[in-house]
Amino acid sequence: MSAKPVNAAIEGWHTLDTDKPQLLGSRCDSCGTYYFPKMLKYCRNPGCDSSDFSEVPLSRTGKIWSYTNACYKPPEPFVADDPFVPYSIAAVELAEEQMIVLGQVVKGVDVDQLKVGMDVELVLETLHETEEDTKVTWKWKPVA
């Protein structure tokens, strides 16, 4: 294992709780609309003109809305392993928030192991390494 410090690839978008991590979003204090990435300035619900928000952790489990994979290396700013290893991607519905959040699926899970409607949970996994630290991000993992 690398002894480098672990940091979020995108700072402030999720907790760094290794056991039960959560995405960090926001919720409009007036109408209750959730936002991810977090919105703290103006509510985008056309029926609401609030500018008051609370930061909230989002549900860490959901159901797969759809899924795919990346067979080719994406362009920068993506940092690819060398050689490139294809990975799966899932769009996951969060029931409480009534929203869909995209993310990679944990390493080692192939598309033929996924299905629309499948239960998944949020985990943290390495996105890439830098000279100074290990950048982790949220990924979806099928619930055993």
Next chain:
Amino acid sequence: MSNDIAILGVGMHPWGKWGHNFVDYGVHAARAAIADAGIDWKDVGFVSGAATMRNGYPGYVAGATFAQALGWQGAEVNTSYAACASGSQALAAARTKILSGECEVALVVGADTTPKGFLAPAKGYRPEDPDWVRFYLGITNPTYFALYARRRMDVYGDTEEDFGLVKVKNSEHGFTNPNARYKKKFTLDDVAQSAMVADPLRLLNVCATSDGGAAIIVCSMDYAKKMGKGDAVKVAAISTVTPTFASEVVEMPDIATDSAAAAGVEAHRFRASLPVKAYEEAGVGPEDVSVAEVYDLSSALELDWYEDLQFCKRGEAAQLVREGVTKLGGRLPVNTSGGLACFGEAVPAQALAQVCELTWQLRGQAGDRQVDNAKVGITANQGLFGHGSSVIVKR
């Protein structure tokens, strides 16, 4: 009072990877449209350009760039940028100008020169830009289209072969189109043997980016009559509506959808809301459509459009392609030009190219691609950041 305007002329520069300055394609297309209209360039009172973001300042002011290239003659200019709907917004600007009586004849033109490979975002650490975020996390354009395609498979029972049938159909349609870039009749086997890009989409299921140019001369109905062309093909509707909060479909380049926790989900998804306004404006329905040009960024997405355009109930689109309904000779041919499958996308020109094809179809000038007795045509496309359009033309 009618809100129709007449299409006097259409023209295109063939799609390809020519590597020339985008202005060359625009001028070529504009001159072809002017000649087709039988007018003089100096008769044009308004030049409405669709912008390109990949060619520096001349691209941002495309209307003026094309007006200068064709020779300054005092016309007013406008430039529209609305991603894939740029051409339709430029057409809408020309229509407004004509219907308000401020001008009689307008040139609408868009052209692009595209780089090779993936379209990549600007550099740096920029988490406030959703386009940067998704590339950083490994989510590219094909990801979104693959998510929609897979959902069709798991929810409606579509198969990879259904998506292949769309590609085979479009490649047959575009085979003789002089403006198409790819002229090869692909087989289902060719599609199945092509490399997987984003499961379930293979290389032959996703569209490329191309260079190209398209132009249209539009005018008031009075002007068309004076020209002896009162029976010209008409623009009957242009819809460029934005989405309605909260959208239930995750759209490029976002990493998440709106939350519907407070607002609920709207009855019409964004793509489906585009033709609703167009049908209403034109006073026609899906049962009146003779031919359609839709944005097949992926061959599976073409099936979504059948449902969004109300050609069938949601979930039943694959049946249309299986039965040959949307093939030339079928009841409702779709993408007779060959679609993006044969063209590749030249963003600011693409929505106009769709209108060019429908104009040729409604005039009976589509050659081997001709749909018998075509009377009403509809386009549909969707791009980034809430842009999309649907145009209806009729005879």
